[in-house]
Amino acid sequence: MAYLAKDERRKAIIIATLQVVAEKGFAGITTRAVATQLGAATGILHHHFSSLSELKCEALRFLSRKNEMKSRKMAQELTPTQSLLKILSFDATPEEKSEACIWISAADEAAREPEFGRVYAQESNRYHEWVCENLKAGAKTGEFTLSLSPELAAWKLMTVAHNLYDVSSLPHTDLSPQMAVEILKQELIATLGLKSKDLASQLLSSQ
Incomplete structure (x- = not known):
């Protein structure tokens, strides 16, 4: 090298x-x-x-910071709805899909290794903070009509999106990626309302 x-x-x-x-x-x-x-x-x-455990933790922190920088850049360039759809893996690139698989694996590892679990929780909290900021910005501009507080809505959307992606990625599941996207879109309607032209456009384009 x-x-x-x-x-x-x-x-x-x-x-x-x-x-x-x-x-x-x-x-x-x-x-x-x-x-x-x-x-x-x-x-x-x-x-x-010092150990493989430390390397795993630092790798997750690195990926989290990379995602955070990308998310904040998107927040400056896109509407709240557009950036939220991107972060929830709508029309994800191959690199973004690969990173989503890493996060799914991280959730499994967090249950096995306490120190890694602590880091995973910290980075999940940082991700939640960004989603909260996004939802508050969308509500302020009138794009979102939240049915829950931003804090609760953020956790709800994060967990639904991640679980759907996780199950639909399994080799023998009956839940297809297309079905997972449709479920998530309906959840977005229920949680965010339909004031967003971008969200309405996304829904219409899939029909």
Whole structure:
């Protein structure tokens, strides 16, 4: 592996870790698998991270910060409805779908490993804060007519979207991705109201 500064090398290791996780899940990664993905010896991982658990935690934090920066950028460029639909994986790109799978795997890992679970909870709270900000902005502009408080509505939409994506991604499920999207859209109608022209447009385009 070519020479990199310390921070750049840590970042390269984390990115390699996320690539492995996207394929094998958090439960399936090893230092050897990450080193192979990185194209380096396993010793370099031990030099920068005290344990595989620390590496997993830092990888999740890295992905969370990346998602947060992207979300805040979207909030500046798009309407609240448009940015919410993007963050809930409407018309997701292959990269976004891969990242959604990583978050699904993270939820499973959080139940197995206490320290990772603590980090997962912290990053989920940060995600919730952004969704709350989005819902409040949409309500302020008249795009959303919330049936719940922004805090409760945010948790509701997050959990419904993630669970639908999780189940519809299983190889033998009867819940297709198209059915999952339709269920989520109906949940958006119930939770946000239909004042948003963007949401109405999305619903009409699927019919």
